Amino acid sequence: MTNFSPGDRVVAINTDMSGPIHADPSAPDAYGFPDGPLRPDTIYHVATVLPSKKSSQSLYITGMRVIQGKSEIPWSGCRFRKVDLARDFVKKKKTRKQPLPTHL
Numbered sequence: 001m002t003n004f005s006p007g008d009r010v011v012a013i014n015t016d017m018s019g020p021i022h023a024d025p026s027a028p029d030a031y032g033f034p035d036g037p038l039r040p041d042t043i044y045h046v047a048t049v050l051p052s053k054k055s056s057q058s059l060y061i062t063g064m065r066v067i068q069g070k071s072e073i074p075w076s077g078c079r080f081r082k083v084d085l086a087r088d089f090v091k092k093k094k095t096r097k098q099p100l101p102t103h104l
Contacts, residue, residue, distance in 0.1 A: 002082055004057050008046040010080040012038040021076040032067040043083055050074055 004010065014021070015038040038044075048060040058074035066073050 002056070002077070002080075004046050004049050004059055004077055004080070004082070006046055006048060009043050009083040010046055010059075010061070011043055011083055012040055012079055013081050014079040015040050021078060030069060033065070034067060035064050038064065038079065044080070048074075049077075052077070 017033060017037045044064060045062040046059050047062045050058040050060075052058040052074075057077035059077050059080065060074050061080075064075070066075060
């Protein structure tokens with residue numbers, strides 16, 4: 001289980017926007033994504049984290065809204081994973097500098 005906090009950098013691992021992960025039966029079925037769908041290779045920033053009864057955490061992502069009916073709702077935390085900067089960059093091969101030959 002990943003614990004998110006505000007300011008975390010995250011990437012979407014579940015970009016299926018056909019329906020909610022944890023649907024609320026008392027809420028209207030109309031969902032909207034005014035900022036577009038989630039993209040799999042885009043880094044997003046966590047604005048706010050809320051506890052959730054149905055999943056580990058609920059997230060508000062900067063610039064990515066989910067509208068249900070007329071109100072904004074948070075994203076399910078299980079759609080995202082934290083970005084591990086050390087793991088995501090390819091290490092460059094280190095080369096040892098050779099001393100210049102001296103000419104007499």
